[in-house]
Amino acid sequence: MSAASTSTAPTSSSSEALPTAEQHGIKEHSDGRFGFVPVQTRSARFKSFEPADFAAVTGREAVWKLSPVGKFTDLTAGELDGSNYDFDTTPHADVDVSWVDRTDARVGTAGAPEERAAANAWSSFGQALAITVSGEEAKEITLTRATLGSVPRAAHTIIEAKPFSQAVVILQNIGDARISENVEIIVGESANLTVVTLQEWNADAVQLANHFATIGRDARLKHVVVSLGGSIVRVNPSVILAGPGSDTELFGLYFADAGQHLEQQVYVNHDAPNTRSRVNYKGALQGAGARTVWIGDVLIGNTAPGTDSYEQNRNLVLTEGTRADSIPNLEIETGDILGAGHASATGRFDDEQLFYLQSRGIGEIEARRLVVRGFLSEIVQHIGSAPLEERLQGAIENELRGTEGN
Amino acid sequence: MSVLEIKDLHVSVETDQGTKQILRGVDLIINEGEIHAIMGPNGSGKSTLAYTIAGHPKYHVDSGSILLDGAEVLTMTVDERARAGLFLAMQYPVEIPGVTVTNFLRTAKTAIDGEAPAIRTWIKDVRESMVKLRMDKSFAERNVNEGFSGGEKKRNEILQLELLKPKFAVLDETDSGLDVDALKIVSEGVNRAKENTGLGLLLITHYTRILRYIKPDFVHVFVDGRIAEQGGPELADRLEDEGYDRFLTETPVG
Numbered sequence: 001m002s003a004a005s006t007s008t009a010p011t012s013s014s015s016e017a018l019p020t021a022e023q024h025g026i027k028e029h030s031d032g033r034f035g036f037v038p039v040q041t042r043s044a045r046f047k048s049f050e051p052a053d054f055a056a057v058t059g060r061e062a063v064w065k066l067s068p069v070g071k072f073t074d075l076t077a078g079e080l081d082g083s084n085y086d087f088d089t090t091p092h093a094d095v096d097v098s099w100v101d102r103t104d105a106r107v108g109t110a111g112a113p114e115e116r117a118a119a120n121a122w123s124s125f126g127q128a129l130a131i132t133v134s135g136e137e138a139k140e141i142t143l144t145r146a147t148l149g150s151v152p153r154a155a156h157t158i159i160e161a162k163p164f165s166q167a168v169v170i171l172q173n174i175g176d177a178r179i180s181e182n183v184e185i186i187v188g189e190s191a192n193l194t195v196v197t198l199q200e201w202n203a204d205a206v207q208l209a210n211h212f213a214t215i216g217r218d219a220r221l222k223h224v225v226v227s228l229g230g231s232i233v234r235v236n237p238s239v240i241l242a243g244p245g246s247d248t249e250l251f252g253l254y255f256a257d258a259g260q261h262l263e264q265q266v267y268v269n270h271d272a273p274n275t276r277s278r279v280n281y282k283g284a285l286q287g288a289g290a291r292t293v294w295i296g297d298v299l300i301g302n303t304a305p306g307t308d309s310y311e312q313n314r315n316l317v318l319t320e321g322t323r324a325d326s327i328p329n330l331e332i333e334t335g336d337i338l339g340a341g342h343a344s345a346t347g348r349f350d351d352e353q354l355f356y357l358q359s360r361g362i363g364e365i366e367a368r369r370l371v372v373r374g375f376l377s378e379i380v381q382h383i384g385s386a387p388l389e390e391r392l393q394g395a396i397e398n399e400l401r402g403t404e405g406n
Numbered sequence: 407m408s409v410l411e412i413k414d415l416h417v418s419v420e421t422d423q424g425t426k427q428i429l430r431g432v433d434l435i436i437n438e439g440e441i442h443a444i445m446g447p448n449g450s451g452k453s454t455l456a457y458t459i460a461g462h463p464k465y466h467v468d469s470g471s472i473l474l475d476g477a478e479v480l481t482m483t484v485d486e487r488a489r490a491g492l493f494l495a496m497q498y499p500v501e502i503p504g505v506t507v508t509n510f511l512r513t514a515k516t517a518i519d520g521e522a523p524a525i526r527t528w529i530k531d532v533r534e535s536m537v538k539l540r541m542d543k544s545f546a547e548r549n550v551n552e553g554f555s556g557g558e559k560k561r562n563e564i565l566q567l568e569l570l571k572p573k574f575a576v577l578d579e580t581d582s583g584l585d586v587d588a589l590k591i592v593s594e595g596v597n598r599a600k601e602n603t604g605l606g607l608l609l610i611t612h613y614t615r616i617l618r619y620i621k622p623d624f625v626h627v628f629v630d631g632r633i634a635e636q637g638g639p640e641l642a643d644r645l646e647d648e649g650y651d652r653f654l655t656e657t658p659v660g
Contacts, residue, residue: 350500358485361489371505
């Protein structure tokens with residue numbers, strides 16, 4: 001019963017309404033054979049800004065158990081370069097991009113590290129790069145990092161959408177990198193923010209990123225993770241629906257080639273009434289050793305009556321020798337919700353679809369392309385930036401061309 | 407004039423219970439411009455014949471041949487068969503998520519013709535065919551068969567038949583699951599395609615209902631993997647009255 005105390009997780013004054021440990025299933029299974037105790041409530045997971053508060057990473061931890069931890073000990077345990085780096089951005093009058101000190105009031109307001117690499121980055125960064133959005137008109141900015149280099153480094157980014165503001169912020173990552181970083185996303189009341197993070201790194205790059213978002217009253221965050229390039233790319237978005245009526249849509253698209261490890265641990269915390277979340281991640285895998293991980297945690301606290309939530313993950317396996325992990329978790333602490341559901345499916349290429357297209361004269365290669373493009377384009381179509389959508393369709397085409405050599 | 411010849415075709419499938427022989431020596435000759443109806447009870451192998459002609463990988467040809475104007479179809483890939491002029495309107499068309507009808511039709515037309523269709527006439531052709539099949543404009547931007555009703559899927563098959571202009575088309579139970587209005591619309595589409603291109607048709611059906619709207623030149627009765635009887639349209643009328651009982655009693659069960 002060691003985990004029983006975690007049932008006090010959500011901040012609420014009506015403690016008698018809190019579910020009991022038994023309701024959570026936080027007790028040993030009655031068959032008793034394995035002494036197995038289910039994991040604690042998601043929101044009660046240990047957090048700290050100090051790397052020393054976390055034990056050395058072994059790969060057995062819940063957050064690391066599906067990651068190749070031996071390949072980035074420099075990021076979890078080593079010293080990180082936290083200096084400022086070069087970036088390119090498209091200037092806009094209502095979007096301020098500047099370096100701010102660690103003492104900036106926004107630092108630490110959207111979340112806190114739950115593992116050692118994130119804490120290491122947090123304690124190592126010198127200044128944070130702050131992207132501050134104001135103005136009610138729609139606008140789009142792209143921030144490109146192309147020259148991070150292969151020295152292990154830390155970074156901290158703040159993206160703040162002021163109340164009632166609106167923007168699409170695209171973070172483009174190319175070139176070499178070995179980086180552990182935290183991104184805080186603060187969406188003010190009634191703001192409408194889209195954050196797209198594109199991982200198109202060089203083949204050797206390693207990135208461990210945590211995105212922490214907090215969404216205010218009646219505000220919206222659309223968050224899109226697109227991971228195509230890099231050796232190990234782990235982007236974990238955590239979103240707190242903190243204000244009543246807040247809404248988030250989390251999309252992901254990944255395409256793992258031979259030897260690539262692409263991971264995303266998604267966490268949505270419904271912590272206010274009448275909040276809505278949709279999570280939809282889709283991935284394709286091709287080539288020996290292509291590996292993807294998707295973990296989707298949704299917590300509907302007893303502070304969140306009227307929640308409407310759905311999460312899903314779909315993986316399309318294109319060749320032999322790949323592995324896709326897909327783990328949806330749903331915790332519900334209130335009976336008063338509109339809906340909560342999850343779905344996960346990992347499947348091979350559908351031979352009946354292939355037959356249908358071929359029976360219309362379309363060659364096998366073209367038919368496969370159509371099906372994969374179609375599978376992934378559901379995510380691309382949601383991004384909401386026409387030039388980016390077009391460019392990503394092209395990037396998917398390039399990935400697909402890789403299959404045809406096999 | 408084109409001709410499709412099926413000679414002594416034997417086909418089996420792998421099942422959990424082992425190999426199961428389904429077609430046991432089918433002979434059939436279809437000339438361009440002819441309509442042949444293949445009728446028969448469930449499980450007689452009608453659909454197997456359709457999918458074998460199209461080249462579905464599930465069906466193994468044990469012996470026999472299928473010739474299109476003298477060329478062996480059985481050695482062709484599925485897409486080569488389509489490009490050679492064969493078309494299968496499927497009983498259960500699959501959904502292709504993320505691929506719009508417009509994109510699909512253009513890709514198929516380009517593959518069949520070996521070049522992209524002239525954009526203006528193509529758009530006009532697609533639009534006209536859709537209007538005639540009473541398909542709403544919005545279909546063009548929907549994903550192929552995704553969320554389509556049974557009748558919409560069948561119309562989408564006939565739309566492809568009209569636009570891809572094959573030499574021979576196999577319609578696999580195109581009438582199943584259609585109400586009378588949809589059946590008329592679909593039948594009109596088939597008749598229009600035949601009028602415009604003079605294609606040969608192999609109409610596979612369990613019921614005689616569709617034969618009121620698409621008049622067959624020949625009727626073949628399929629029982630236990632081979633043709634048990636053939637004749638003109640009058641045979642269909644007799645089946646309408648008598649059903650398949652007189653064929654089934656001649657066939658040992660199992």
